[in-house]
Amino acid sequence: MSKKSGQFVAVSTGMLLAGHISVRSLSELKNADVVFCLVPHPVIEEWLKQVAKKVVSLQSLYAEGKHRMDTYEEMVSMMMKVVRLGKSVCGAFYGHAGVFAWAPHETIRQAQAEGYHAYMEAGISAEACLYADLGIDPGNFGVQSYEASQFLFFNHTPNNKAYLILWQIGLVGEHTAKKLSTTKNRIRKFVEYLMKWYPPNHEVTIYEAQVLPIDKVRKDTVRLDELEQEELKLISTLVIPPAEKLTVNEENLKVYGITASEIAKR
Amino acid sequence: MTMSNTNRNLSKEGEFIAVSTGMNLGGQISVIAKDYIQKADIVFALMPHTLAERWLERLNPNVVSLQPYYGVGKYRMQSYEEMIEAMMDEVRKGTRVCGAFYGHAGVFACVPRLTIDKAREEGFRAIMEPGISAEACLYADIGIDPGVHGIQGYEASQFLFYNQSLNNAAYAIMWQIGIVGEHTATQFETRPEWVESFVERLEEWYPSSHEVILYEAAVLPIEMPRIEYLKLKDLPNTEMSTKTTLVIPPIRNLELNIDVLEKMGLKPEDIAHG
Numbered sequence: 307m308s309k310k311s312g313q314f315v316a317v318s319t320g321m322l323l324a325g326h327i328s329v330r331s332l333s334e335l336k337n338a339d340v341v342f343c344l345v346p347h348p349v350i351e352e353w354l355k356q357v358a359k360k361v362v363s364l365q366s367l368y369a370e371g372k373h374r375m376d377t378y379e380e381m382v383s384m385m386m387k388v389v390r391l392g393k394s395v396c397g398a399f400y401g402h403a404g405v406f407a408w409a410p411h412e413t414i415r416q417a418q419a420e421g422y423h424a425y426m427e428a429g430i431s432a433e434a435c436l437y438a439d440l441g442i443d444p445g446n447f448g449v450q451s452y453e454a455s456q457f458l459f460f461n462h463t464p465n466n467k468a469y470l471i472l473w474q475i476g477l478v479g480e481h482t483a484k485k486l487s488t489t490k491n492r493i494r495k496f497v498e499y500l501m502k503w504y505p506p507n508h509e510v511t512i513y514e515a516q517v518l519p520i521d522k523v524r525k526d527t528v529r530l531d532e533l534e535q536e537e538l539k540l541i542s543t544l545v546i547p548p549a550e551k552l553t554v555n556e557e558n559l560k561v562y563g564i565t566a567s568e569i570a571k572r
Numbered sequence: 573m574t575m576s577n578t579n580r581n582l583s584k585e586g587e588f589i590a591v592s593t594g595m596n597l598g599g600q601i602s603v604i605a606k607d608y609i610q611k612a613d614i615v616f617a618l619m620p621h622t623l624a625e626r627w628l629e630r631l632n633p634n635v636v637s638l639q640p641y642y643g644v645g646k647y648r649m650q651s652y653e654e655m656i657e658a659m660m661d662e663v664r665k666g667t668r669v670c671g672a673f674y675g676h677a678g679v680f681a682c683v684p685r686l687t688i689d690k691a692r693e694e695g696f697r698a699i700m701e702p703g704i705s706a707e708a709c710l711y712a713d714i715g716i717d718p719g720v721h722g723i724q725g726y727e728a729s730q731f732l733f734y735n736q737s738l739n740n741a742a743y744a745i746m747w748q749i750g751i752v753g754e755h756t757a758t759q760f761e762t763r764p765e766w767v768e769s770f771v772e773r774l775e776e777w778y779p780s781s782h783e784v785i786l787y788e789a790a791v792l793p794i795e796m797p798r799i800e801y802l803k804l805k806d807l808p809n810t811e812m813s814t815k816t817t818l819v820i821p822p823i824r825n826l827e828l829n830i831d832v833l834e835k836m837g838l839k840p841e842d843i844a845h846g
Contacts, residue, residue: 318712320602328704329606330599373844404711406719414715428594428704428712430602437678438592438702441688445680445727445747448736452722459833459843460826462722465737473719479836483844495836552734559733561769562753569733569755 311392314385314417316403316410318429319345321515324353326430332357334427338396342385344409345400346517346541354398364409374483381409382416389417389424400517402431406453406473432543433471435515439523440545442469447548454478454544458496466503467553470546475512476538486540493534504549506531511545512538586663588691589670590677590684592703595789597624600704606631608701612670616659618683620674620791620815628672635672638683645758656687663696674791676705680727680747706817707745709789713797714819716743721822728752728818732770740777741827744820749786750812760814767808778823780805785819786812 315334320326327335335341341358344365345351355361364384367377389395397403403410404426417424433451437444448468454475456462464470472478477485479492507529514524528536533544554566589608594600601609609615609631618638619625628635638658641651662669671677677684678700691698707725711718722742728749730736738744746752753766771780781803788798802810807818828840 316712318708322604325604326602326702328594328600328602330596332603375844402708402711404715404717405708407717411715411717426712426715428600428708430702430704431708434676434679434702434705434708437676438700441678441685441700443678443680443682443685444707444725445730448724448726448730450722450724450739450742451718452742453719456719456722456826459829460741461829462741462826463737463739465724465739467734467736468724468726481836481838481843492836495832498835499832552730552736555733555735558769558773562755562766564755 309423310421312389312394312417312422314389314395314397314413314422314424316397316399316414316424316426318403318427318431319350319354319398319400320430321401321432321435321517322430323347323350323518325519328427328429331427331429335396335398337394339393340388341396341398342381342388343398344381344407345398349518350400358396358398370486371484375408378409378412382413385409385413386416386420389422390420399429402429402434403427405431405433432473432515432541435523436471436513436543436545439515440511440513440525442545444469447552454496455480458499464503466549467551468548472544472546474540475544476540476542478538488538490534493538497530497533500530500546504530504546508549509547511547512536513543513545514539514541517541584695584697585666586691586696587668588659588663588687588696588698589668590688590698590700591670591672592677592701592705593619593624593628593672593674594704595675595706595709595791596704597621597792598627599793602701602703605701605703609670609672611668613667614662615670615672616655616662617672618655618674618681619672623792624674632670638671644760647756647758652683652686655683656690659687660690660694663691664694673703676703676708678702679705679707706747706787706789706815709797710745710787710817710819713789714785714787714799716819718743721826728770729754732773738774738777740823741825742822746818746820748814749807749818750814750816762812764808767812771804771807774804774820778804778820782823783821785821786810787817787819788813788815791815 317331340360414424451471454472480488512526591605615632615635638655641654688698725745728746786800790797
């Protein structure tokens with residue numbers, strides 16, 4: 307199938323500056339005509355400028371009071387404009403380009419619809435760092451993962467026998483999508499809501515991945531009912547361990563003709 | 573006792589770094605993980621393919637495969653313990669040991685974590701470098717953003733045998749669907765009747781006509797990922813392997829929680845999220 311010249315690759319830069327990027331993503335950045343970037347720190351932009359031929363930051367499109375969806379749409383059209391010029395375009399997004407990020411997915415959709423070659427290079431997300439830093443294996447109990455405000459406002463029911471990870475906890479209850487912080491009152495309401503499934507003294511962990519080599523990984527364990535006293539940032543994630551033990555499903559075991567003791571430890 | 577011997581006893585020189593190599597051979601490893609492999613004295617490898625072992629040997633000539641510790645009919649926990657001991661023996665000699673695990677070393681893998689725990693317990697430096705997991709590839713290849721609807725991931729057999737519950741308004745991912753119901757931890761395949769009872773359990777939340785996706789990440793650069801759409805009820809007749817993952821899209825739309833909104837003094841039209 308013949309493709310138009312011009313392409314878009316959504317590249318994931320990982321969380322840790324210059325270290326987490328995959329070998330293939332790095333070579334995509336080096337070869338691109340233009341690299342648009344959305345990274346959490348100016349130092350990372352500087353690093354990209356050393357790697358790539360031309361770097362344009364998407365950060366300046368954000369503004370307090372501007373609806374985030376408008377910002378995202380501007381990002382997409384900015385990148386598509388250059389793809390249509392026949393250029394090889396990279397979007398460099400921190401963490402995993404496809405996780406909690408609308409613009410990379412949408413740019414790929416638009417580029418493919420217009421006949422351009424477009425795809426995403428997977429990367430090391432905050433979730434991947436969390437598993438490594440906290441020593442949680444999602445295979446052990448299962449993991450549920452929600453954007454905190456969505457979890458709060460929409461009827462998501464958690465399974466308190468598995469891990470629950472709530473992203474963007476520092477924005478929880480911020481319903482306008484225009485501000486980049488929340489209030490203590492909203493955090494309190496959020497904690498009240500969680501108490502439908504978890505006791506007040508349940509221990510939860512606030513996690514922040516390392517972005518710069520000088521950063522320290524944050525892993526603060528606090529009681530659920532003390533969460534509002536903690537400093538929560540844009541990059542903070544709430545990790546809630548299971549509150550109830552796994553119980554064997556006797557009915558399913560009968561189907562297999564086995565007893566609980568016959569299930570091997572994994 | 574000589575001076576060098578004293579030093580060796582005081583500072584524990586050995587170290588263990590669990591490194592993730594990503595799913596796709598060669599390209600998905602992180603810059604930092606590659607560096608660890610190149611600088612290690614010895615690299616133990618758990619790779620999905622002998623080609624991947626050859627690739628590691630080009631980065632470091634001293635590669636030992638952990639694959640021979642597995643065996644059909646052999647209890648997997650036994651294999652794991654032998655792997656951990658093999659790596660720890662080297663760490664105790666004071667060498668820089670790398671464990672190279674495909675995908676993410678901390679995801680569906682107990683050997684890297686247990687080796688780190690053991691090494692730290694004995695006073696050695698031990699860390700894990702995160703990597704690109706099958707889940708990360710799935711998000712990139714299928715185009716799913718876990719932030720949009722939320723996501724739940726379970727090991728398929730655990731889901732079947734234990735009383736886990738599902739939220740069918742979010743994505744559900746069932747790992748190791750290709751060995752679902754394999755309760756002895758000694759075999760590497762499932763049976764159609766086991767898949768059938770798994771489907772029956774899922775029918776508590778989804779109609780049998782619900783469209784689901786079978787996913788397999790590309791492991792070699794020449795491969796394409798498997799992204800196969802099918803009906804839930806057709807799952808027992810479909811070929812699956814140890815690397816197959818089941819992706820179940822949500823069946824219902826998100827609904828606002830009016831109770832929560834009232835408590836926060838908000839109206840539905842105030843909510844900008846979608």
